[in-house]
Amino acid sequence: MAKAAKKIKVIEQVRYSCALAALHSVLAIDRAVPILHAGPGCGQRLSTALSTTNGYQGTGYAGGHAMPCTNSTEAEVIFGGEKKLKELITHSLEVMDADLYVVLTGCTADIVGDDSTEVARGFQKQGKPVVCAQTGGFSGNNFVGHELILGAIIDQYLQPSEEIEPGLVNVFSIVPYYDAFWTGNLEEIRKLLEAIGLKANIIFGPGGGVNALNKIPKAQFNLLLSPWIGLTNVQQLEEKFKTPYLHYPVLPIGPTETSKFLRAIGKYAGLPSEQVEASIAELEKPYDYYIERSADYLLQARVGLPSRFITISDSFYALGISKFLVNDLGLLPGTQFIIDNIPAKYQADLEKEFKDLSPTISAPVVFTNDSGTIREKLRETKFRGKPLILGSAWDQMIAKELNGYQLSVSFPVADRFILNSTYIGYNGALRLAEDIFSVLVSSNY
Structure with missing residues (x-):
């Protein structure tokens, strides 16, 4: 008797990319340049997905068509591509002005079995700043790729420091470019830490770079501001440099969570509590002013408030936004969809955070990377009014179908142009409130 055919699970509109996208x-x-050991077209397609059509961030100095790439073909599959990679690195060192060169492998190189790390090691022996990360697409998604790249830099590039700089904090948090708001968010984190008397060492974006990388071993401690991404990296730094780390899993959005975050940081850093409280009081004043000024609108509810809010996002934003909307704006949550393929060992901790959004309010969580599943569950839900969907540009149609509101906050943010906007902290919460209520107001026109 013939065996029944296996059902094939088709995943619609996956909201992340492969490891190479890192x-x-x-x-x-x-001052860092990626060197791709991959097939032709991989880099350009990933660049289009994560930068060009995700907030229209652009490609920068060494992105897009400027990225050095081996463009591996059938010849490299048959005979191997190590020789071609060595030639590419040599020429890249000659023509690309940078202080660090990171080789990233694609599926072709990793399947064939090219020892790309050994090729990079040959340049390291010559004193060249070249490292290699094995980022074949089957290694995982771009979150895993982000960790692999940081891991390669820590292992192959960073050197121990004889001195520790008091108050210097390495910040590991959101994934650049994937989060369309990454530059503004990281800058706001810097401002928050500096407001309580710490020095934030942020690698990515303006003010960071290879100089910031070189400072990593000098830090008093590492801050991981993330539910799970980057945990392996701060543990790696603890093992290599004996640098302790603080893991704070909630993206601080709004006064409730941001003040809680700053108190936790201040306590861990050994700062005087009165110093931290004085800074918090000053930081909260502008937020209180603008929210109080908007009370006429918020309390009279001239436009119908959403019956429930839904997040369709990575674990960073889903948790941070939910805590802000519940604790600071008083909105009620519906189902929260977590789409970053979070490893099972971290899911229970995240579910606990959603269970305790406030002393009396919790939210159900669904872990899925399938947009089709999300749409089916939303169609099955009976909303008493208009829902607010905080997701991506892909969620416009289901929001319209449900007669709801929609705002793109997570990948792909293809319907917004992003420069330095932020949703983090007190200022970022004001911007998020502006964006949400502007959607509500505009729906009447």
């Missing part, structure tokens, strides 16, 4: 983490480091 080339953007290299592009986000000033």
